[in-house]
Amino acid sequence: MHSQGMTYSKVGVILTMLLGLFVGLQTEVSAKEQDDTANWTREMAQNYKNTPENTPENIDNFKDVAPDYWIWDTWPLRNRDGSLAEIDGYKIIFALTASKDYTWNGRHDVAKIRYFYSKDGKDWKLGGLAYDPDKAYGSRQWAGSAMMEKDGKVNLFYTATGRKSDEETTYEQRLARTTLTFDTDENGVEANPSGKHEILLEADGKYYETQEQKTGDIIYSFRDPWFFKDPKSGKEYLLFEGNSGGTEKACEAGDIGSTSFQKNHDVPEGAEDYNGNVGIAVADDGDLSDFELLPPLLEADCVNQQLERPHLVYKDGNYYLFTISHKFTFAPGLEGPDGLYGFVNDSLRGDYKPLNDNGLVVANPEDDPFQAYSWAVLPNENVISFVNEYKDENGEDQVGGSFAPTLQLDLDGDETKIVGELEDGQIQYPDNKEEDENEEKEQTPEWSAEDADKFKRTKDNTVDEIDLKEIKKIAPDLHIWDTWPLRERDGSIAKIDGKEIIFSLTAPADVLPGKRHDIAEIRYFYREDGGDWELGGKVFEDGEALGSRQWAGSAMVDDGELHMFYTATGRKGEEKLSYEQRLATASADIKSRYGKISFDNWSDHEVILEPDGETYQTMEQSEEGDIAYTFRDPWFFQDPKTEEEYILFEANSGGTPAERAEKDGKEQSESTLYNGSIGIAKAQNDELTEFKAQDPLLEAEEVNQELERPHIVVKGGKYYLFTSTHTNKFAPGISGEDGLYGFYAKDLQGDYEPLNESGLVLTNPADEPYQTYSWTVMPDGKVISFANFADLDGLTIDEIGSQSEAYQFDHFGGTLAPTVELQLSGKKTKIKDILDPGVISDEKGNGKHKGKGPKHNG
Numbered sequence: 001m002h003s004q005g006m007t008y009s010k011v012g013v014i015l016t017m018l019l020g021l022f023v024g025l026q027t028e029v030s031a032k033e034q035d036d037t038a039n040w041t042r043e044m045a046q047n048y049k050n051t052p053e054n055t056p057e058n059i060d061n062f063k064d065v066a067p068d069y070w071i072w073d074t075w076p077l078r079n080r081d082g083s084l085a086e087i088d089g090y091k092i093i094f095a096l097t098a099s100k101d102y103t104w105n106g107r108h109d110v111a112k113i114r115y116f117y118s119k120d121g122k123d124w125k126l127g128g129l130a131y132d133p134d135k136a137y138g139s140r141q142w143a144g145s146a147m148m149e150k151d152g153k154v155n156l157f158y159t160a161t162g163r164k165s166d167e168e169t170t171y172e173q174r175l176a177r178t179t180l181t182f183d184t185d186e187n188g189v190e191a192n193p194s195g196k197h198e199i200l201l202e203a204d205g206k207y208y209e210t211q212e213q214k215t216g217d218i219i220y221s222f223r224d225p226w227f228f229k230d231p232k233s234g235k236e237y238l239l240f241e242g243n244s245g246g247t248e249k250a251c252e253a254g255d256i257g258s259t260s261f262q263k264n265h266d267v268p269e270g271a272e273d274y275n276g277n278v279g280i281a282v283a284d285d286g287d288l289s290d291f292e293l294l295p296p297l298l299e300a301d302c303v304n305q306q307l308e309r310p311h312l313v314y315k316d317g318n319y320y321l322f323t324i325s326h327k328f329t330f331a332p333g334l335e336g337p338d339g340l341y342g343f344v345n346d347s348l349r350g351d352y353k354p355l356n357d358n359g360l361v362v363a364n365p366e367d368d369p370f371q372a373y374s375w376a377v378l379p380n381e382n383v384i385s386f387v388n389e390y391k392d393e394n395g396e397d398q399v400g401g402s403f404a405p406t407l408q409l410d411l412d413g414d415e416t417k418i419v420g421e422l423e424d425g426q427i428q429y430p431d432n433k434e435e436d437e438n439e440e441k442e443q444t445p446e447w448s449a450e451d452a453d454k455f456k457r458t459k460d461n462t463v464d465e466i467d468l469k470e471i472k473k474i475a476p477d478l479h480i481w482d483t484w485p486l487r488e489r490d491g492s493i494a495k496i497d498g499k500e501i502i503f504s505l506t507a508p509a510d511v512l513p514g515k516r517h518d519i520a521e522i523r524y525f526y527r528e529d530g531g532d533w534e535l536g537g538k539v540f541e542d543g544e545a546l547g548s549r550q551w552a553g554s555a556m557v558d559d560g561e562l563h564m565f566y567t568a569t570g571r572k573g574e575e576k577l578s579y580e581q582r583l584a585t586a587s588a589d590i591k592s593r594y595g596k597i598s599f600d601n602w603s604d605h606e607v608i609l610e611p612d613g614e615t616y617q618t619m620e621q622s623e624e625g626d627i628a629y630t631f632r633d634p635w636f637f638q639d640p641k642t643e644e645e646y647i648l649f650e651a652n653s654g655g656t657p658a659e660r661a662e663k664d665g666k667e668q669s670e671s672t673l674y675n676g677s678i679g680i681a682k683a684q685n686d687e688l689t690e691f692k693a694q695d696p697l698l699e700a701e702e703v704n705q706e707l708e709r710p711h712i713v714v715k716g717g718k719y720y721l722f723t724s725t726h727t728n729k730f731a732p733g734i735s736g737e738d739g740l741y742g743f744y745a746k747d748l749q750g751d752y753e754p755l756n757e758s759g760l761v762l763t764n765p766a767d768e769p770y771q772t773y774s775w776t777v778m779p780d781g782k783v784i785s786f787a788n789f790a791d792l793d794g795l796t797i798d799e800i801g802s803q804s805e806a807y808q809f810d811h812f813g814g815t816l817a818p819t820v821e822l823q824l825s826g827k828k829t830k831i832k833d834i835l836d837p838g839v840i841s842d843e844k845g846n847g848k849h850k851g852k853g854p855k856h857n858g
Contacts, residue, residue, distance in 0.1 A: 040304070052779070054356070056418060057825070060392050062403070063424045066097070070401035071402050072097075072386045074385075077093065078227075080149060080236075090119060093118075093124065094144075094146050095113070096141075098111055115191060129193075144158035144225045155227065156179065157226070158225070159173050159175065160174045160199065175238065177198055201222075201291055202222070204293055207279070218305045218306065224309045228312050244276075244301055252302075271331040271332050273331075275305065276304045280294050309324055320355075321344070336360070338369060339361070341354075341361060343355060343359060355416050361377075371390035373385060374386055382409075385407075406422040418717050420641045446699050461756065461763055466790065471816075475815070478508065481504065481774060482774045483505075483785075485776075486502070488557065500527055501525070505551065506522070520549045523536070540564075546568035550566045551566065551567035560589060561589060566583075566585070567581050583610075584608060608634075609691050613655075614654045616679055619631075624657065625656065625657045633650045647691055648710045674701070674705045675699075677698065677701075678723060679696050697721060697748075706726065711776060712748070724741070736760075738788075739761070739763035742761040762783065762831070772787060787813020792811060820835070821833040
């Protein structure tokens, strides 16, 4: 017996040791998990600025989805794995609401959570309250999240703010939960708030500041519970907004930044009161009534007081942590805008790094800094928010209180960019997204006579008079007109060894200006650091290009290779000059040697598109009575939403005048002859030598004959479509002028509407109606053009050719005109400034590669 006792005793000792070792390992791992809190430092929170990648368009109006209620913080119903949930085809979102019987600023003090439902994720209908307010915790309920289980039970997490027993408004915040279900039928969705309400968490004073520990003027935070299931571990959490706990507050070295930054950075007094963090609590084995507080995921001590509505999106093995914050909640000495801020890490806990270097993901436009707020990034990279305090189309301050336009975000490693914009409050659910993307327009958008008749010169669209004698010609021996820049594949201005390059239609300066088109050749120019443009030479080797002459196009560089798109006009060796037009391309290596730019190793020249006669008119159809023929000006464009590639071009609607009139059920008239359109064709191969024509982006039937040099600029997810035209190309009865005209849509092939109501963006002064032409808008809003005819003393453009040769030469510019700086704000544009001729980007080299970037050959 004694021996047996000894044996059992030894076994017990060994088991105890092993168990202790296992527990020790568990404790060590758990401690490591819990103590790994990231810092958003003062060094990181620097250099905030608006860019096209982070700034949406101005909001000057919106759809009021619930006219009797203020609406703000909004979130969708999600499944347990974070994906967007649906119930019997209905989509459901929740939002903080308050009756408009209360003031805009007083809405927080009476907030309640209501739900909205929709079949398509666009048209939201107000359902009602999501719970019985009498049974809820708090004197009002603030933001949270909603998760649906497989059996249809919905967990609504919310912030219980204040207490019903409080005689005055207080700001105590606790995290709470209730459950409900939804009934659906063909008439809509009805909530059944049958579950009990329970308090899940309160600030502990250790990791998370209590109301009693608060210092400073801004309310403390313990709110906004967001449910998250970690796809790697399967554990379930609540994220929430908090403040660092404790009573001892000071700015430590780790809050400021690197040693070198600390040496030159003074932290103002009072910064220690700004102690926002992103809190986290873990559920006990899936029990959503039992959560344990953990150390914060992220701290912003001495940086920011409020990291509101934190949430996570998991993509490509990365955890994207987002939060929103106000300008006024940044600590003294720091300046950040109202915005969406984000961080990325490869695990749930760890060293989160700011996205885009400083964390800024979305900011309001500089001229409307409070127009939207409370952005939430959804798993499909849609970003929802609400209209806050904005300026209307007249510049008057207004309050919003409804859904803002949804943004489409691209998350790519540690960088983000806005790539599109949807309708107010729209969410692309899996069953609707493909339909949205593939939805065909019922008909091509039209520029109507009614729109064009709204033409009016104003200070916002009329350029200054120019003196041709005062403009320095960049090539005195040449006529220069249609001009375009070398761009990256994504459309940004390219530089080759620090040099910008432009391409122009040219002809010898001793040729009559009116005859220049008959011998046009493309030449190129380059410059560095805003210096003078230097003539490089002819783009194509003699005799190699297609056509008897070459007209306008576009140029793109990718991986050191130039892709040149141009109009092959006429045919080589033709006995009589013809006006056949085909879209062509060729490519070459870009060389940079001894400060000079050249193009070598040209590919074969290929025709990439000709008109089909149905969608786009052929020359033979045009000759059956039309006044002119166009199929030209190929402009390369990569859609930032899809990265699919296209060429835009000028064209005419297909058919003869008689066929078009019959198709429209009208009698043929002089107006029938005006059938301009903006065409588009999609690339069919990576080499960009095969394109398939699609329906036009825009038609101007019975309005205008020539929509020349069409091109697109994307800003804030909006598509700005521009074209140039002449006064004599408008149909009878329409009094348009030579000008740059523009249109606006939310998608590449969307429903384009005229900018500024008429479409007019830029025009010449009334006394000098032809002084500049052929405008091209750069990505940042700068607009180049050429100096055309001026000082005509009332002559029309059609009368110039009958004047003496000396008169024609003397009154023609034939060089680059002053650049116009244009402001694009939603559906409005205006002239901001007039710059020197030929400016296509910030002159001191601020235009940088944003695409793949060329390999420079030296």
